[in-house]
Amino acid sequence: MDSIFSNNLKVALVLFLLMAGIIVSNIFEKKILEKSKKATESIYLDRLQPSTYLFQMRQLIADRVFLLERKENDSAYSVYSFKKDLQEIDNKLSILLEKYEKTYIVSEEEVFLKKLKRDIGILEEKSGYNLQQQEELKPKIDAINDDLGELIKIQSKIGEETLAEHAKITSISNILNVVQLILATLIGVFIFALFSKKKSSLNKIDKHRLN
Template identity: 30%
Template sequence: MKFAFSLKNKLKIAFLLFCIMCCTLLIRFLEDKSVNKINESFISMYNDRLVPATDLYFVAENLYHKNTILQDALVNNESHSSNNQLQIKKHNQKIDSVINKYELTLLVKQEKAFLKDLKVALNIQEQLESKILALTGNERKQIYESIGKSATAQTLTKLSALIKIQSKVGDELIRDSKIFVSGTKIYSTFQGILAVFIGIMIVSIISASNMVKIQNDKFNLN
């Protein structure tokens, strides 16, 4: 009878320890998953937000240089603008290179729409630049003043919208990271609770074993 009772208790304890082991493994799995998510968020923050934002400012720099070349051509009223066209072409190539690189990053839906608008604006501006440089005198100035300036301003507006969205998406990544960090803290707390519970169980088992031993010794003495 005592043997059956002892075996039944041992099975209960073994089952309880098995459940605790499963919980510990599950918590460990969830914790590792949270850490991986945090790591992915920071990598995405750098590769898909910080680097592209820097590249977009590089686009703005090239747009500024192109506008400077156009204004110099208007002021000097150059009749031969092949050098200016060559310089602008180089800046266009640099801009295209950055845009192609940017398209390879992770883009949200709004980013894709803004990028599409920017590419259209850049294309319109390039056509106008070629047209303006191909003209001379007052006709060149008229085209620049009537539609050239507005095209440049439109391109900068589209570019500014695309740059601003970088910080917005970055904030979302930071919020996600905070959630994953909170989850990791909760998992660590559960692990601590399980460790304390296991310690209490070990002490209880040892105490129960000592009690049984003392009772057996008394029984044998009698």
């Protein structure tokens, strides 16, 4: 009797450990999937979207140069229209900068972002209305484009790191899935073996009774 109880206890303990393994791995998998979700959101919200803002800002800087060239070469383009269009570009730049600042900024980005804001501020403050003045501001325009270029590089770099982290998380999740499958299979095999053993014991008892 004690032997049967001891065997049943061992069986229960093994099954408990296997089930506990599945539960623990499931908890870890949920946490990992949550990290994966955040990493995916970060790729879009903190990397892809800001990159779009940067490219749009670069285009707006190019539009500024185009406006001045148009003013000089198109006699039908009035000073009023020029100033109005220029103000519209400045407003769009300000909006994009505000949006960019609301995204997740790493320390490396902060350096170039401060420089970018300062350079854009100088450009807007000293914006020339003729080609000569624009030529004087050309180094500042080049500096702004350099700032934007550096920020775009950082976005790409951080984006690659985030993608690598996402791939790592996915790999761990796949491993946990395999572990859960193995544990579930072991439980099935163990239960099958247990019932087979009991059935064999019952058959022996029946044969013994018949004899």
